[in-house]
Amino acid sequence: MKNRKIKVLLVLVVMGIMMLSGCKKQVGTPEDNPVQEEDTEETDEEEAEEEGYKFGFSGINMENPYFITLENAIRESVTSSGNTLITEDPEGDAQKQASQITEMIEAGIDAIFLSPVNWEEITPSLQELQEADVRIINVDTQVKEMDYVDAYVGSDNEAAGRMCGEALIEKCPDGGKVLILECPTQNSINERITGFEEAISKAEVGFEIVARENTDGKFEKSVEVAQNILKEHTDVTAIMCGNDQIAVGAQTAVNLLGMDDVIIYGVDGSPDIKKELEKSDTQIAGTAAQSPINMGKKAVEVGLAILNGEEYEKENYVEIIDMITKDNVEMYGADGWQ
Secondary structure (H helix, E strand, O other), X not given: OHHHHHHHHHHHHHHHHHHHHHHOOOOOOHHHOHHHHXXXXXXXXXXXXXXXXXXXXXXXXXXXXXXXXXXXXXXXXXXXXXXXXXXXXXXXXXXXXXXXXXXXXXXXXXXXXXXXXXXXXXXXXXXHHHHOOOEEEXXXXXXXXXXXXXXXXXXXXXXXXXXXXXXXXXXXXXOEXXXXXXXXXXXHHHHHHHHHHHHHOOOOOOEEEEEEEEOOOOHHHHHHHHHHHHHHOOOOOEEEEOOHHHHHHHHHHHHHHOOOOOEEEEEEOXXXXXXXXXXXXXXXXXXXXXXXXXXXXXXXXXXXXXXXXXXXXXXXXXXXXXXXXXXXXXXXXXXXXX
């Protein structure tokens, strides 16, 4: 009888074990852990949100202090809003800029802040960006085919040029001969020269433009071409430069030739030029000051609005700060950008 009870108990234990085994799910199957899968999906979504948007930046030349400051302002605004920025330096080479844009597309950028090396040759890259559904924020200097861009952020460059022309008329009421140093591949400089010529055309006593030379926007070439023209035209009164980097080159040329009476105008309001304006014996007469810092902040504001599907203005003009001369440079200081 006792043995029979033991056998019955053993049978019940075995049956219980079999029942429990039959209820257990197989480890490693999709059915095994549905809750954990949901947690993984939620984690992936959270990580994507934390990563934010990926922006690209392509300036004209990152040796130019202006574009260094513009990129820094953009980077600070992009990263502080939880997003990332990829920066490439085309070094003033339009073909290199095109290749770098392709690389940024392949890296998965959502939008690009773009200052074209060549406002016409950039068109195939604009088409490539559009086909890849990358939003384009054109910054500082415009592309020629504006229909491709989502928004433009820059200064009123014609107004900057007019400021320089009006300052020249005031400083030289008897007129004189003018050398223009430009860069036809950059539309911002084209517009500044247009504004300058418009202003001096209204002078009571005329100004004669003896030459206009392409500098490619580079310091070294600015020195070279300015020297060549000034050797031919030793009676030049003033030099109008498309930006402050060109103006520094023009000043170098004037110093090398010992032409202390020539006066020079530029556009940007760079610290280098403002430091010159603090001196008593400089040829720099003034600079129409813009703010790459404000421009960078505005560009990011517009870029985020575009990607978030919010309202934004297609054309955004950052106000020209002022015509900085010896008379007011102290108010702006020379240690940094305005």
